[in-house]
Amino acid sequence: MHNRMLEIRLFHQYMTSTCQTLSQDGLSAYHMSITIPRMATSYPYLLDCILALSALHLATIEEDNRLLWLDAAVRYQSSACSGMSKILPDISPQHYEPAFVCSVLIFLFATGFPGMSPNSNRPSDPLSEVLEGRSLIAGSAMLFTRFYEIGVHAELNGWLCPPDTEENLAHKEENRSIMRSLENVRIIIEANQSPQKELYKDMWQLLHHAVQPWPKLGPQGGVFAWPFFVPEECISLLQGGDWVARIIFLHYSVSMRLMCHRWYVRDRGRRMVLATLEPLKEIPPEWTETISWMKEALGIDT
Incomplete structure (x- = not known):
């Protein structure tokens, strides 16, 4: 009973x-x-x-x-x-x-x-x-x-709505701030001469496409879906502790703040940034300002 x-x-x-x-x-x-x-x-x-x-x-x-x-x-x-x-x-x-x-x-x-x-x-x-x-x-x-492949008579036909569903508008300025920071990252990537430069650009471009349409979800599900489109080679860079890949990943984490009104997201972005930064002993000088911006944006004590 x-x-x-x-x-x-x-x-x-x-x-x-x-x-x-x-x-x-x-x-x-x-x-x-x-x-x-x-x-x-x-x-x-x-x-x-x-x-x-x-x-x-x-x-x-x-x-x-x-x-x-x-x-x-x-x-x-x-x-x-x-x-x-x-x-x-x-x-x-x-x-x-x-x-x-x-x-x-x-x-x-x-x-x-x-x-x-x-x-x-x-x-x-x-x-x-x-x-x-x-x-x-x-x-x-x-x-x-x-x-x-079953065809149009499938029960779930039409379940996924057109990609113009709008998100909550409460974080308009945060979105602008994220876009400005992403642009700074793009400039640093363009000046990078490492063999991974093209992977960095691909990873950055995917995140830019995910964040830029906000408050619309965009054609690929917005920020929430970004990790599912990142190539395996980029994931390998993250697993290896590559700093450029890590910075892009941190921008994704900060961008999750745009969806914190969803009950199953809430403070996920903040927790991800904290968990990523906590074990790091030092931050490369070229990323110090970026990390400081992230901490300020998420209300993390420096």
């Missing part, structure tokens, strides 16, 4: 609140509130995913019950992942769409959970978080391709 009441509460939370917050982010409100809940009644792993995300959302709303909701969120997320793992090896066409939705919701959960967990004050490895997200979204892309 306790589990039944809990699941009713979580499903009610999704239908009345959580789905609305997601439909503001470039996803069809009709599909989020009608198609996907109906689909979840036939696919238990998708239902578990909805319950997990709703519990995580409640953890941001009911601070007094935060640990209770986080516990429920983790349990249902674990169940969703377990269910997905059983159908993926030999996935059949009927599972393409529910598995795609489930993978997207799992990604959103993985984005939001680190900032809400009891250990959120401990800096984690921001690059590892991004790589985990790349892995999850790669699975989503594969499933999207599969169900798109």
Whole structure:
């Protein structure tokens, strides 16, 4: 009885609140509130995913019950992942769409959970978080391709809205400041003579295209989706501690501030900057001013 009441509460939370917050982010409100809940009644792993995300959302709303909701969120997320793992090896066409939705919701959960967990004050490895997200979204892309091949009669046809969805306008000046700093980085990259110069330019260009259309999401999902388009060679530079790549990555982290109104993003950008800078013993002179700007922009004590 306790589990039944809990699941009713979580499903009610999704239908009345959580789905609305997601439909503001470039996803069809009709599909989020009608198609996907109906689909979840036939696919238990998708239902578990909805319950997990709703519990995580409640953890941001009911601070007094935060640990209770986080516990429920983790349990249902674990169940969703377990269910997905059983159908993926030999996935059949009927599972393409529910598995795609489930993978997207799992990604959103993985984005939001680190900032809400009891250990959120401990800096984690921001690059590892991004790589985990790349892995999850790669699975989503594969499933999207599969169900798109089904044709226009697929249930999720039209789920992804046109790329002119607007973001919150509260951070207009912050956006301008980020663009100015990115331009300074471009000038330094142009003067760079290292063999990695073209990789730096590619990495910078992708981030510029992600930030520049704001407050619109842009054709590739805006800042939120930037890591998924970065070439593997650039990721290798980041893993190797390359400073130019690191500076561009830090600008991405600062840019996440533009989406802090999303409950599953919140202070993610600030945490990523802190976790990146904390282990560094010294900063190259050419980047001192840039790092100081980042700290000031995010309210980080120097």
